[in-house]
Amino acid sequence: MTRFVESTITFPYRRSLGPMLSAFMTALTERRILGIRCGEAVLVPPMEWDPATGAALPLDLVEVGPAGTVQSWTWVPAPTEQHPVQRPFAFAFVLLDGATTPLLHAVDAGSAAAMADGMRVAPRWRGERVGRITDIACFVPGEQPELDGDDTGPAAQPVEIMDYNARITYRNPVPPSADRAVELSRQQRLVGMRCPQCERTYVGGRGYCPIDSIELGEEHEIDLAHTGTITNFVIITPVQYPGQTETEPFARVFVLIDDSDVVLAYQPTIELPVADVRVGRRVAAVWASPGEEIDAGGGMGVSLGALIGWMPTGEPDIADPDLVNRIF
Ligand SMILES: [Zn+2]
Incomplete structure (x- = not known):
């Protein structure tokens, strides 16, 4: 029987967010989701450039959601420790109300049978939010946002830097x-x-x-x-x-x-x-x-x-x- 050894390489990564992502991440700590106007469209998550033309977009941010509609989804039956939800869940394209592009995020619906295109979902916010997309722990079925844990409130300062660990296991x-x-x-x-x-x-x-x-x-x-x-x-x-x-x-x-x-x-x-x-x-x-x-x-x-x-x-x-x- 072959013996296996697991090795994990972790290294830290730090990036500055810039004015647009900084506003998006800071809003997440306030339990708000921002998109950006791009002509008639509202892009979520916001982008700095028009994806069709490459033209710089003015910083015209607009609040969307918090609820939205599942456009498509795939079931993750066996999450790894790096997945956002530690029990079987769906990755879904969620078209937030007011947005014209879908946000990719997790939906915690309990079972694949509970998932459907067109279902309504709302964010489950983390109590402690730091200005990361994972401030939304996941989306849950229904119209009402949830709060997971004690609310530590919005960030005291604008979120301008993001630190995280890149990690891979062999x-x-x-x-x-x-x-x-x-x-x-x-x-x-x-x-x-x-x-x-x-x-x-x-x-x-x-x-x-x-x-x-x-x-x-x-x-x-x-x-x-x-x-x-x-x-x-x-x-x-x-x-x-x-x-x-x-x-x-x-x-x-x-x-x-x-x-x-x-x-x-x-x-x-x-x-x-x-x-x-x-x-x-x-x-x-x-x-x-x-x-x-x-x-x-x-x-x-x-x-x-x-x-x-x-x-x-x-x-x-x-x-x-x-x-x-x-x-x-
Ligand atoms: Zn030889």
Whole structure:
């Protein structure tokens, strides 16, 4: 049975809204929905440009809704955590009263059988509104807007900036060869797999040669040296995004393993100040103590398990100008 590992990448995103979206978002905190006049049309959500001609639109905003009519819809039977409603719901085009273009939003109707083109819906407002489209938690059947939670009132200041986290989750299978590489690392062994065809060596339990499409197994394993030479490095100055635990600049180094062609990329350093990291520097593997918690691997990229980093050996540097060309 294949083991899976889930990895989530999150990064913050900040944008300024400009006068039109700022007015729209600020109005949401007041439980009002604004459209913009575009000739005879009223566009909701408002746009800065006439979608037909590209001409700039004057900031002629008009209140619409709050109720509207479902024009079309699709049912979401199994919402993910990123969906606006955490139980089965519909995404629908809602033509708000007074608007000529529909707003895409969620409708919480309980079941698909309760959904129909032409049904009337009204917003369910969040009690706490911050100037986001999700200030409307969803739409609900009927004419009457609802309020979900205690009303914290409108924004004290116009909403001009929007912060949010972009997020994506990957679910990756972990091949048995990757689990084996981690297990070997617990024995403080750095094991590579040598392709019988091209004689390239792979680490981290890749389990196949991507050049020759040959499956690699235990019969191809070879023990690698625990020493190497830095061929490249990067000094990272951490940005304090959500989840960042580093506060000081730190290094990631590329290590060419002795007596092999293997280059381990983006390795942590131990007892090596960033100012002393340089190409040609000799380093030795540092292993986690038995029982110490380690990265069991299988997420993004290879895991070397109990190999937690590299520290200087104190030997003289290797002066080989070709070292910097050894990235992979
Ligand atoms: Zn090969």
